[in-house]
Amino acid sequence: MADRPLLLAAPNVSEGRDNAAIESIARSFGAARVLDVHSDADHGRSVLTLAAAQGELADGLVEGGRAVLERVDLRRHEGVHPHVGALDVAPIVYLSGSERGAACAEALTAAGRIGGELGVPVFLYGQLATDPSHTERARLRAGGLAGLRARMDQGELAPDFGPPTADEGAGATLVTARAPLVAFNLDLVTDDVEVARRIAAELRESAGGPHGVRAIGLSLPARGCAQVSFNVHDPLSTTLAELVTAVGARAAVARAELVGLA
CATH class of the missing domain: 3.30.990.10 (Formiminotransferase, N-terminal subdomain)
Incomplete structure (x- = not known):
């Protein structure tokens, strides 16, 4: 053991x-x-x-x-x-x-x-x-x-x-x-899912966004808002603060959420 x-x-x-x-x-x-x-x-x-x-x-x-x-x-x-x-x-x-x-x-x-x-x-x-x-x-x-x-x-x-x-x-x-990643969600003030999808598309690494970032835009009917949902594969290179700033420059953010421990 x-x-x-x-x-x-x-x-x-x-x-x-x-x-x-x-x-x-x-x-x-x-x-x-x-x-x-x-x-x-x-x-x-x-x-x-x-x-x-x-x-x-x-x-x-x-x-x-x-x-x-x-x-x-x-x-x-x-x-x-x-x-x-x-x-x-x-x-x-x-x-x-x-x-x-x-x-x-x-x-x-x-x-x-x-x-x-x-x-x-x-x-x-x-x-x-x-x-x-x-x-x-x-x-x-x-x-x-x-x-x-x-x-x-x-x-x-x-x-x-x-x-x-x-x-x-x-x-x-x-x-x-x-290795560990950070699953991190940002709820937007708006309920327009197209806004969340546009932001996610802009911030993905595959589209020239920050290193190690995967992102999708979702509609959350129970919460009455749209959400940008991130997986951050290298949180030492791309910090959560950077993502909050980047999203906040594109739409008003209502709340943030961490998902899981690994």
Whole structure:
């Protein structure tokens, strides 16, 4: 045990409204300790932060993933966050470079077991992507689950693990190993989602925006506002203060929100 590094995981579950289901899922990750649960009804999503030793973390993700499939059916999903699976993403997070190899190994173990034991197609993304077009999650999520299923059925996409087709209720799971990132949301005063989408498009790294920034614009009907939702992959290079300033120069900001711990 002492020789196995402590790793984190940040499974994203496509359920943000059913508190009983979320609480049941959160109790289902075996020996992995649940550090945080962040649920959002508008997003239709819960982000959990787990910690466990190498070996125990993959076990926990499989056990938790089984609970997710029992409690979450995408045919009844409500929420605006892009997704392709009930257990939508399951990144393994390393806190230092010395743990990167262990995290990659744990992610591959978890991916193989989710595909084999739970019968869910698994796509590797980020630094574990086996296809360069799978590096960014957005490419895999294009068209949502319906689009992913169509591309799989047409032979355009093949999962790295698990069955060659995706069930309508369970979908697929995306797995990687990565360093910590910051998931950060800014609610705007306006409810005009096109304003949020324009700002997100301008601030993405892929469009010439700050380094390491991924962004989408969303409408949050329960809150009555639009939101710019960020993943900041290098928060030491691009600070949250810079993003608040950049968004504030384009639209009035009502509130800020951090999501998860890793």
